Amino acid sequence: MPDLSVPELLDLDRRHVWHPYGPMPGRQEPLVVESASGVRLRLAGQSGELVDGMSSWWSAIHGYNHPVLNEAAHDQLARMSHVMFGGLTHEPAVRLAKRLVDISPEGLEHVFLADSGSVSVEVAVKMCLQYWRSLGRPGKQRLLTWRGGYHGDTWQPMSVCDPEGGMHELWSGVLPRQVFVEAPPAEYDEAYAERLRSAIGRHADELAAVIVEPVVQGAGGMRFHSPSYLRVLREACDAHDVLLVFDEIATGFGRTGALFAAEHATVTPDVMCVGKALTGGYMTMAATLCTTRVAEGISRGEVPVLAHGPTFMGNPLAAAVACASIDLLLGQDWQREVKRIEAGLREGLAPAADIEGVRDIRVLGAIGVVQLDHEVDMAAASRAAVREGVWLRPFRDLVYTMPPYVTGDADVARIARAVCAAAREG
Numbered sequence: 001m002p003d004l005s006v007p008e009l010l011d012l013d014r015r016h017v018w019h020p021y022g023p024m025p026g027r028q029e030p031l032v033v034e035s036a037s038g039v040r041l042r043l044a045g046q047s048g049e050l051v052d053g054m055s056s057w058w059s060a061i062h063g064y065n066h067p068v069l070n071e072a073a074h075d076q077l078a079r080m081s082h083v084m085f086g087g088l089t090h091e092p093a094v095r096l097a098k099r100l101v102d103i104s105p106e107g108l109e110h111v112f113l114a115d116s117g118s119v120s121v122e123v124a125v126k127m128c129l130q131y132w133r134s135l136g137r138p139g140k141q142r143l144l145t146w147r148g149g150y151h152g153d154t155w156q157p158m159s160v161c162d163p164e165g166g167m168h169e170l171w172s173g174v175l176p177r178q179v180f181v182e183a184p185p186a187e188y189d190e191a192y193a194e195r196l197r198s199a200i201g202r203h204a205d206e207l208a209a210v211i212v213e214p215v216v217q218g219a220g221g222m223r224f225h226s227p228s229y230l231r232v233l234r235e236a237c238d239a240h241d242v243l244l245v246f247d248e249i250a251t252g253f254g255r256t257g258a259l260f261a262a263e264h265a266t267v268t269p270d271v272m273c274v275g276k277a278l279t280g281g282y283m284t285m286a287a288t289l290c291t292t293r294v295a296e297g298i299s300r301g302e303v304p305v306l307a308h309g310p311t312f313m314g315n316p317l318a319a320a321v322a323c324a325s326i327d328l329l330l331g332q333d334w335q336r337e338v339k340r341i342e343a344g345l346r347e348g349l350a351p352a353a354d355i356e357g358v359r360d361i362r363v364l365g366a367i368g369v370v371q372l373d374h375e376v377d378m379a380a381a382s383r384a385a386v387r388e389g390v391w392l393r394p395f396r397d398l399v400y401t402m403p404p405y406v407t408g409d410a411d412v413a414r415i416a417r418a419v420c421a422a423a424r425e426g
């Protein structure tokens with residue numbers, strides 16, 4: 001196929017290609033990216049470059065076109081891009097699993113390599129339900145979570161996303177009905193903690209697990225909460241024989257200032273999902289980790305296997321890049337970089353307090369959020385950011401950023417200016 005002109009490409013895109021949460025045909029014209037390097041996206045034609053304030057949805061923590069990750073991909077490509085994982089194994093997958101066991105909270109010992117975050121959550125839920133089935137308690141098959149969460153777009157994950165998001169109404173009667181507690185307050189509140197405990201106690205006989213995003217709720221509303229709630233959940237789950245699942249798909253690999261958000265509370269969940277930044281944003285891969293108690297429980301059952309096995313499970317190319325990405329992260333003073341970005345965002349977003357319609361400004365690790373008192377005009381807000389030379393993707397009442405950790409101070413300041421401009425004009 002010859003190169004497409006930008007108008008041809010956009011026309012075909014609009015007619016044939018679904019985009020996330022988009023209509024068909026498309027109504028908003030996407031920007032065409034030609035290449036990306038460091039923290040910059042190069043747009044097609046004469047449209048110049050944008051500083052990326054999104055890390056491609058939390059994933060590109062090292063920026064784009066990174067020589068170390070490129071080399072890992074090239075090396076692995078020359079050996080094999082993929083082989084099936086049933087009956088076969090290979091070094092990239094084994095090395096990655098061992099790395100994840102070594103760096104994740106103490107006690108997580110076994111790794112299921114999945115092909116996307118949503119699938120890793122499906123696997124987590126399947127592990128929990130099957131665990132109780134194997135122990136002769138099949139009635140324990142519901143999940144409890146708090147409102148304001150996001151866990152992915154396939155069926156089980158959707159059932160524990162915030163029910164206000166619209167998807168629940170559309171799918172009521174189709175989605176499994178889970179138990180919801182109100183969203184966690186930012187600060188520790190003993191009365192709320194008590195409501196959490198009592199909800200877990202009340203539903204214990206039917207609960208397989210509690211599933212939450214620790215410390216930061218991402219796509220459900222970019223809310224932060226006190227890590228102390230994680231200890232409350234751990235204790236209540238232990239007291240009532242309920243498993244605890246942490247979805248660290250957004251928070252994993254340093255984003256909140258700890259390698260995993262669970263570390264803010266030194267709590268080990270029974271099951272943990274990681275994804276997004278796992279491959280440094282190079283390709284799709286996620287993982288579900290579990291404790292020996294969970295794995296042995298499943299393996300003692302009538303069906304003593306975990307019946308899940310995606311075609312591209314353990315993909316060597318993705319696993320090799322994931323290993324390189326983790327080594328790259330741990331081989332540098334990443335805490336300092338995240339703290340530096342945190343300081344830059346705090347300073348740069350402070351002026352948003354004077355913008356009319358701004359309700360809240362919050363920063364944690366390399367995450368900066370400006371919340372409005374109204375639904376953002378996404379097109380106007382994005383245009384305002386692009387005028388500042390920055391790529392942002394606001395949603396609902398939120399203009400937010402989570403830049404790559406390699407973003408320099410001047411670019412962090414520019415991103416913050418763009419967030420303010422988007423908040424002003426959105």
Ligand SMILES: *Cc1c(COP(=O)(O)O)cnc(C)c1O
Pocket residue numbers: 116117118119121150151152153213218219247248249250275276286
């Ligand atoms: C993005 C995300 C998911 C879903 O991951 P996909 O790779 O998009 O399927 C699940 N949970 C959380 C917390 C996420 O941020």
